[in-house]
Amino acid sequence: MSKNDDNAPISAEQFMKELRRYQKGSISRRHFLGVTGLGAATAVMASAMPMLAGAGRAQAATIGDRVSIATWPNYYDPANFEQFTKDTGAAVQVSVFGSNEEMLAKLQAGGTGWDVFVPTNYTISTYVELDLIQPLDLSRLPNFNEKYYIKRFIEPGTVNGKVYAVPKNWGTTGFVLNRKKVTSNPTTWKEFWDLCKTDAKNRVMVHDYQLTTIGNALKYFGYSFNSVDPKELADAEKLLLDVKPHLFAINSDYQPSMRSGDAWMSVAWTGDGLQLHRDIPEIDYVLGKEGGELWSDFYAIPKEAPRVDAAYAFINFLIDPEVNAKEVHAHGYPVPDNRTTALLPKEMTENPIMYPAQELLNALEFGAAVTLTDPLRAEIMARFKAA
Amino acid sequence: MAATQTTNGPRKRVTAMLLLPTTLWFLLLLVMPLVVITVYSLGERAPAGGYQPALTLAQYANLPARLKAFTNTLTLAPLGTLICLLIAYPLAYFLALKASRRTKAFLLTLVIVPFWTSFLIRTYAWIYILGGRGIPRLLEMIGIEDLRLINTPTAVLIGIVYGYLPLMVFPIYVSLEKLDKSLLEASNDLGANPIRTFFQVTLPLSAPGLITGSLLVFILLMGEYLIPALLGGGKVFFVGNALVDLFLQSRNWPFGSAVALTLVGIMLVAITLYLSLLGRQRRHQDVSIL
Numbered sequence: 001m002s003k004n005d006d007n008a009p010i011s012a013e014q015f016m017k018e019l020r021r022y023q024k025g026s027i028s029r030r031h032f033l034g035v036t037g038l039g040a041a042t043a044v045m046a047s048a049m050p051m052l053a054g055a056g057r058a059q060a061a062t063i064g065d066r067v068s069i070a071t072w073p074n075y076y077d078p079a080n081f082e083q084f085t086k087d088t089g090a091a092v093q094v095s096v097f098g099s100n101e102e103m104l105a106k107l108q109a110g111g112t113g114w115d116v117f118v119p120t121n122y123t124i125s126t127y128v129e130l131d132l133i134q135p136l137d138l139s140r141l142p143n144f145n146e147k148y149y150i151k152r153f154i155e156p157g158t159v160n161g162k163v164y165a166v167p168k169n170w171g172t173t174g175f176v177l178n179r180k181k182v183t184s185n186p187t188t189w190k191e192f193w194d195l196c197k198t199d200a201k202n203r204v205m206v207h208d209y210q211l212t213t214i215g216n217a218l219k220y221f222g223y224s225f226n227s228v229d230p231k232e233l234a235d236a237e238k239l240l241l242d243v244k245p246h247l248f249a250i251n252s253d254y255q256p257s258m259r260s261g262d263a264w265m266s267v268a269w270t271g272d273g274l275q276l277h278r279d280i281p282e283i284d285y286v287l288g289k290e291g292g293e294l295w296s297d298f299y300a301i302p303k304e305a306p307r308v309d310a311a312y313a314f315i316n317f318l319i320d321p322e323v324n325a326k327e328v329h330a331h332g333y334p335v336p337d338n339r340t341t342a343l344l345p346k347e348m349t350e351n352p353i354m355y356p357a358q359e360l361l362n363a364l365e366f367g368a369a370v371t372l373t374d375p376l377r378a379e380i381m382a383r384f385k386a387a
Numbered sequence: 388m389a390a391t392q393t394t395n396g397p398r399k400r401v402t403a404m405l406l407l408p409t410t411l412w413f414l415l416l417l418v419m420p421l422v423v424i425t426v427y428s429l430g431e432r433a434p435a436g437g438y439q440p441a442l443t444l445a446q447y448a449n450l451p452a453r454l455k456a457f458t459n460t461l462t463l464a465p466l467g468t469l470i471c472l473l474i475a476y477p478l479a480y481f482l483a484l485k486a487s488r489r490t491k492a493f494l495l496t497l498v499i500v501p502f503w504t505s506f507l508i509r510t511y512a513w514i515y516i517l518g519g520r521g522i523p524r525l526l527e528m529i530g531i532e533d534l535r536l537i538n539t540p541t542a543v544l545i546g547i548v549y550g551y552l553p554l555m556v557f558p559i560y561v562s563l564e565k566l567d568k569s570l571l572e573a574s575n576d577l578g579a580n581p582i583r584t585f586f587q588v589t590l591p592l593s594a595p596g597l598i599t600g601s602l603l604v605f606i607l608l609m610g611e612y613l614i615p616a617l618l619g620g621g622k623v624f625f626v627g628n629a630l631v632d633l634f635l636q637s638r639n640w641p642f643g644s645a646v647a648l649t650l651v652g653i654m655l656v657a658i659t660l661y662l663s664l665l666g667r668q669r670r671h672q673d674v675s676i677l
Contacts, residue, residue: 105635108437130435202535208621210636249538249620262519262537373435378637379452385621386456386629 067310068093070103070117072297073253074272075169077330084317090310098252099209100372107132107302114302115311118168121156121296122211122367128159134303135162140312143319153296153336156366165298166319169333171270172356172364173212173293176254180282181264189219189288195265196243204243205266207252210381211367212267212293213240219290226368233376240384250385258283274332274353285353287360294364296336421651428644436638446645453646456629459615461653463540463625464608467547468555471604472597474548475555479596480589482556483563495560498553510546510617517542517618538620546614551607555600562596563589598665602658609654626650 067090081092095114097103100123106112108130119127127133138144144166146154157165175192182200186192193216196204206213215225217236227233248263257263258276268276273285299315301308317323324335325343334354335341341349348354371377428446433439478498482491501509515521517536526534536542566589574584612627621628626646633643 099636101636101638105436105638108435108638109634126435208636244622247622249622251621256514257518260515260518260520375432375434375637375639378436378639382629382632382637382639383452385632386453386624 063088063090063310063313064307065089066091066093067115067307067314068095068113069314070095070097070106070112070114072097072118072269074255074275075118075331075333077327079330080318080323080326083323084314087317088310088313090314092314096253098207099211101210101378104132104372107304110304112302112304113306115305115307116314117300117302118297119165119300120367121153121298122369123372124156124165124298124300125159125369126372127300128164132303133164134301134305134308135164136166136301137312138163141166141316141319143316143321148338150336150338156296157298157300165300166315167336168297168299168318169271169328169331170294170296170336171333172287172361173216173267173269173295174273174285174287175265176258176268176273176276176283176285177265178258178261178280178283181261187286187289189216189290189292192265192288193217193220193239193243197246200264201246203248203262203264204246205249205251205254205257205263206247207254207267208250208385209252210377211371213250213384214377214381215367215371216267216288216292219288219292222290225291225293225365226371228370228374228377230376233380237380237384240380241387244384244387269333270354271331271333274351277353278332287356287364289360289363291363291365294361294366297333424644424647427641428648430641432639432641436640438640441641446642447649449642450645450649453626453629456624456626457649457653459540459623460609460611460625460627460650463543463547463623464605464611467544467551467608468601468605470544470548471551471555472601475552475559475600476597479556479559479563482560483566484568498556501553506550507613510550510613513542513546513549513618517545537618538622540619540623542618543615543623546618547608547611550614551604554603554607558596558600558603559593560596562593562599566592594665598662602661606654606658609650 067084069092071094073096075096076094081094085091100120103117103119104123104126107114107117107127119133124133149167150170153167153170157163157167175186177186177200181203182195184191184195184199186195192204206216214233214236217239218225218227218232220239221232221235223229223232223235227236249257251257254263254266254268255272255276258266259280268285270285273283276283277285299318301311301315305311318327319337321337321339321343324337324340328335328340328344328348332348332354427438429442429444430438431441431443431445482494486494514537517523519535519537521536523534523536536545570588570592571584574588575581579587610627611625612631615623615625615628616631619628630643630647630650633639633646
């Protein structure tokens, strides 16, 4: 092994020699780490385990060495998170969820370690009631300015006059379909569910999420997306149990299966529709004519957040219009912030997947708070999965 | 033994101190949680989910609503154990009795190598192997069309056998390895053919490993969650999946506790039955399981 070869690992004797020199103080810590390769090793380890990053880096910023966020699949730009780490020294830890119920369950159980989470409009009042969320100090979010935001998407973040959450994105819940495989042209939820048993048998996915799965089953009968009426829910359950043997899977992370061609159709959110269509043009995103869900997601801080400073810094970073625009480029969900929308290219702002026609939007409903805690909806979803 | 040391004070104290960590572990992490879920199972779901105190058997009355999860678990777990056993035994036999020293070391390493990668990642790999671009694509080339593997009970079974096979191989291998080879020669000298020798000498002597392996695999399989979740696509539900759902989605802790306790009960009954059946058959042998 040549001593001049920079890439060769250091020999044992050489390592000991360098260690002695370091102990005696004749070389600096930096030189020691560099020459022994420990520096590079620590850097690699640190990206996986932020507590290894060392005091030097954490002291540079006052927000600590990491920030933890609970969000949804395919819902952020990894480059932005890396940028945040570069700017502040705080590594971003991401947990991804398939339903608001799952997030709520984790927060109810406690000890999540999350600093930021991404609740959907209809859940925030329940989080306030259960004392699981903290009111936001807007002075610590200078990038948030109400006057630039679309009012209807901002409102659910305020409960009893206090702001608990600032908007992240808004979107719709429709379905994606692979037009090469499904040749009929479904435009309604009724057709969607009927196709599960016919042309798209064994090829359809539904969310592992009571709100959208039960909600869109309710639309089959023309009921409200938010119904908690036992008789209407019984109809929805019957439909779900009826199609279950013919479904491909029950899973909220449907992109991999749609991309591989295993699944031909799936209940889907705006951004996944856009991402799939962008990469595979024959995959289209359709809003059921009967209606369905219109939603807005928020950034919020759990009551038990261990690193509140980091949480504020992270949220403020993400709602910066420049950063936010990059987010939209990556995930394809529209934002209720006009400053950000102004930065988007025309092919996005005129995209019908992101901004559907008004008459389709008019039929949609916001999720209702009652669906989150309704025991019957929860049990029907659990029975449907266990059936 | 400890009983003979009763007069010896310091020794007793040492024994007590040595047992303390295990006892604490046992009390804190087994007995207490069991008490908690027993209490929970008699309660009610709080309005927003969770637990609220009550004294009712309603949760147990609702158990039939999870019948499919129980039947899935109670068919696929024993079946998976059996298939593991049938595949593991010949392999362990070859490793212990037939393979040369070098082949043995090489093959044993191969059995261990998968543990170097996370079980989660290896199971994820199966999603692609069994998915539309994997085995079904290959089968299409030889004319078997429209075969779907992923998200079926078969896929779950494949995942189970793949994941649990090493746990079956090792106990059997160890018991066969310890087997006194002169007994096989004796059997041969006394006129038994190889088949008879296998069934009357080898198999009974390897029974401890066989039982340990089966119990190890069966018990873990009864609580399996990951494989059905990933390879069953949320459609092939085990009790483990139903439990995760009850605690982490519908937040019905009391019903979840009732389901969990029922699973524990079923397992205790199944294992007791299994051991007593074996015990009756092997009454004349003094080979203990553990």
